[in-house]
Amino acid sequence: MLMNIINYAHYLLESSIDKGETVVDATCGNGHDTLFLSRVVGQSGKVLAFDIQEEAIENTKQALSESSYANVSFILDSHANMTTHLKAQNIELVGGAIFNLGYLPKGDKTIITNRESTVEAIQHLLPVLKTNGLVVLVVYHGHEGGKDEMHAVLKYAMNLSQRSYHVLQYGFINQQNNPPFIIAIQKR
Numbered sequence: 001m002l003m004n005i006i007n008y009a010h011y012l013l014e015s016s017i018d019k020g021e022t023v024v025d026a027t028c029g030n031g032h033d034t035l036f037l038s039r040v041v042g043q044s045g046k047v048l049a050f051d052i053q054e055e056a057i058e059n060t061k062q063a064l065s066e067s068s069y070a071n072v073s074f075i076l077d078s079h080a081n082m083t084t085h086l087k088a089q090n091i092e093l094v095g096g097a098i099f100n101l102g103y104l105p106k107g108d109k110t111i112i113t114n115r116e117s118t119v120e121a122i123q124h125l126l127p128v129l130k131t132n133g134l135v136v137l138v139v140y141h142g143h144e145g146g147k148d149e150m151h152a153v154l155k156y157a158m159n160l161s162q163r164s165y166h167v168l169q170y171g172f173i174n175q176q177n178n179p180p181f182i183i184a185i186q187k188r
């Protein structure tokens with residue numbers, strides 16, 4: 001069976017993350033991915049959940065309110081400052097990460113992820129990613145500014161050395177209205 005984009009993104013991460021690891025939700029938004037990661041790493045693991053909007057951090061706290069896990073560290077800052085936060089928390093190895101790009105669903109559609117900070121954040125993450133770990137990007141490109149970011153991320157990912165990374169693109173090619181797709185980067 002073909003999986004939808006979010007299910008496949010989660011499947012990839014679940015297959016490669018171990019319990020107890022530290023992982024990153026680079027854009028926590030409404031908290032769906034943070035909640036998912038929190039369950040995957042379990043009580044002994046940790047999720048760093050980034051977002052630049054207070055509303056998103058609050059929504060994510062709300063989404064987690066019924067979960068029994070207290071393993072999420074909320075960071076109200078750009079993921080472009082990832083290294084500073086990893087160092088502050090003494091994190092030297094990351095088990096995996098997700099970037100769900102674009103704007104906050106049901107929020108301000110003008111506050112979007114962008115080419116510079118997204119690529120910078122990936123550049124910060126790859127050196128600390130575990131061997132065989134994955135950075136999964138869910139790329140939305142139908143909104144204003146989306147295509148610009150999509151081209152930059154694709155260019156960056158396509159030029160990663162195949163000796164060091166496997167890079168996958170997954171998406172449905174017969175859907176209308178700029179369907180999202182996945183770029184998954186696996187460290188070799």
Ligand code: SAM
Pocket residue numbers: 026027028029030031032033034050051052053056077078079080100101102103104105111112113114117118
């Ligand atoms: N993962 C979320 C979920 O499960 O509900 C959806 C994320 S939403 C598509 C994108 C989010 O990226 C928005 O909440 C937005 O505020 C956030 N964002 C935009 N630029 C950012 C940046 N530089 N650093 C961190 N978050 C950013």
